[in-house]
Amino acid sequence: MSSIKKKKNSNKYIILFFICIMVMIISLILILKITKPKSKEEQQKELKDNTAQSQENEEIEEEKIENLSEQNRMKRYIGIFLENIENKNYEAAYEVLNEDFKKTYFPKIEDFKKYAQKYFNSSIGLEYEDIERFANNKTGNMYIIWTIADNLLSLKKSDEEKEIEERTKFVIIEYDYNNYEMSFSVMSEE
Amino acid sequence: MFLELRLKARNFIKKHKNKLIVILVVWLIIVIINFVLAHKKENIVLNTTYAPHEVLLKSDFNVPKDKQNPIEDLIYDYVEKCNNKDYSGAFNLLTNDCKTHVFDDSLDKYKEYASAVFNNKKRYTIQNYSNYGQYYIYNIKLIDDIIKDGLTGKEYAYYEEKLAIQENENGLQLCVNNYMGHDDLKKSGEDDYLKVRIEDRLKFYEYEVYKINITNKTDQNAIIYNEESGNEVLAKIGDENRLPTKTDQLMILGPHETRTFNVTFQKFYDGQAPTEEIILNKIRIVKDYTGKETDDEILKKAEKTYSMSIPIQ
Numbered sequence: 001m002s003s004i005k006k007k008k009n010s011n012k013y014i015i016l017f018f019i020c021i022m023v024m025i026i027s028l029i030l031i032l033k034i035t036k037p038k039s040k041e042e043q044q045k046e047l048k049d050n051t052a053q054s055q056e057n058e059e060i061e062e063e064k065i066e067n068l069s070e071q072n073r074m075k076r077y078i079g080i081f082l083e084n085i086e087n088k089n090y091e092a093a094y095e096v097l098n099e100d101f102k103k104t105y106f107p108k109i110e111d112f113k114k115y116a117q118k119y120f121n122s123s124i125g126l127e128y129e130d131i132e133r134f135a136n137n138k139t140g141n142m143y144i145i146w147t148i149a150d151n152l153l154s155l156k157k158s159d160e161e162k163e164i165e166e167r168t169k170f171v172i173i174e175y176d177y178n179n180y181e182m183s184f185s186v187m188s189e190e
Numbered sequence: 191m192f193l194e195l196r197l198k199a200r201n202f203i204k205k206h207k208n209k210l211i212v213i214l215v216v217w218l219i220i221v222i223i224n225f226v227l228a229h230k231k232e233n234i235v236l237n238t239t240y241a242p243h244e245v246l247l248k249s250d251f252n253v254p255k256d257k258q259n260p261i262e263d264l265i266y267d268y269v270e271k272c273n274n275k276d277y278s279g280a281f282n283l284l285t286n287d288c289k290t291h292v293f294d295d296s297l298d299k300y301k302e303y304a305s306a307v308f309n310n311k312k313r314y315t316i317q318n319y320s321n322y323g324q325y326y327i328y329n330i331k332l333i334d335d336i337i338k339d340g341l342t343g344k345e346y347a348y349y350e351e352k353l354a355i356q357e358n359e360n361g362l363q364l365c366v367n368n369y370m371g372h373d374d375l376k377k378s379g380e381d382d383y384l385k386v387r388i389e390d391r392l393k394f395y396e397y398e399v400y401k402i403n404i405t406n407k408t409d410q411n412a413i414i415y416n417e418e419s420g421n422e423v424l425a426k427i428g429d430e431n432r433l434p435t436k437t438d439q440l441m442i443l444g445p446h447e448t449r450t451f452n453v454t455f456q457k458f459y460d461g462q463a464p465t466e467e468i469i470l471n472k473i474r475i476v477k478d479y480t481g482k483e484t485d486d487e488i489l490k491k492a493e494k495t496y497s498m499s500i501p502i503q
Contacts, residue, residue, distance in 0.1 A: 031221065
């Protein structure tokens, strides 16, 4: 009787041992799969598989932005904002504006569209003049960027154009790469 | 053949059962930690040149790594409390020394100061400026929440002051309004004409305020500082004799009069040369004084003209 019991016990140990070995091997394979860097071919394949072209572009954009200095990142953010306006994608430009700023100056997107068409149209070039950082690690980094807007198409400038040739200040708070909100000094419509 | 292998395995497992269990448990723990770490999303640190704890001025010591986050938390907490008008909470973050000597232990006086500085909701930036004495000194700049208006119709302007952070038995605490410390000096000088006692010194980042108590022992007028003569009161700081930037009143005493004056000298808290003495450089003892006399007339009238130095070290 006792020898049968002993044999049963020893079988239990053997089963347990093999289960442990199996668990170890499976875990090892999983870890290797997770931690192994993807080969170039795999990455390329992954890229090809990615059918959502816009998402792909966004990733590339983000990767580039990470490599930029903060000054150039701010310029890029303003560039994207102006590009959206130029491409008549007013919603995208409107979206990055601070909510309180929008409420005060452009409660409706039509208001912003009208303003943008006048002051941020493609004939107006922006020259970056200065940048100031107001940073802390708790509430995000705020940047103030001074720009001079200049009408590129006109040699003889009308009074209205001269008025447009003014300094515009952009204020940007960057929370993460490509995660920011902005506002700008609104020119009076007198 | 398999029977033999099974027997060997069985014997091995029986013999090393406990060790195997320990190895298995340790291994499982390693696997779990590895898995967790591999899936942990790293905090993204933005690529900036901002280094708030890199000291600007040459200092005796740097802010230790383990103090950097607590200091940031303290300043954030302070600004948040002020922004939310929780002045009582903000007052409690100050050192007792600061509460006493800057605000006379009065929450109302503190509210007056804080509500003037935090007149609107503010954003802030900090930079370790200097580390001296018992303080980590940070420069704090406060600005309105300009993201809300994009500086429309406004000029870029901010308020700044030095915050001194001290670690004491209550943990990290703040000194605000550029206040750095206080010395109970109780230094005296006396002669036949005057009894002078320098009671104390309040140290701010860019200046020092001396409380000077003077008794005129004579039956005549004592003119010490009337803003006429020049070089009347001086502070000897290193090799330099420095004029006061401010006095709360003219230092003119009638016969047997005692008064207390607050005299301010410019001096950086972390400047190397200490203040060695206060010099009352042109004491004039004058019998009849109307206050309308010119400097020459006073000198002609004066029974005694002399200088007195009170060492304060």
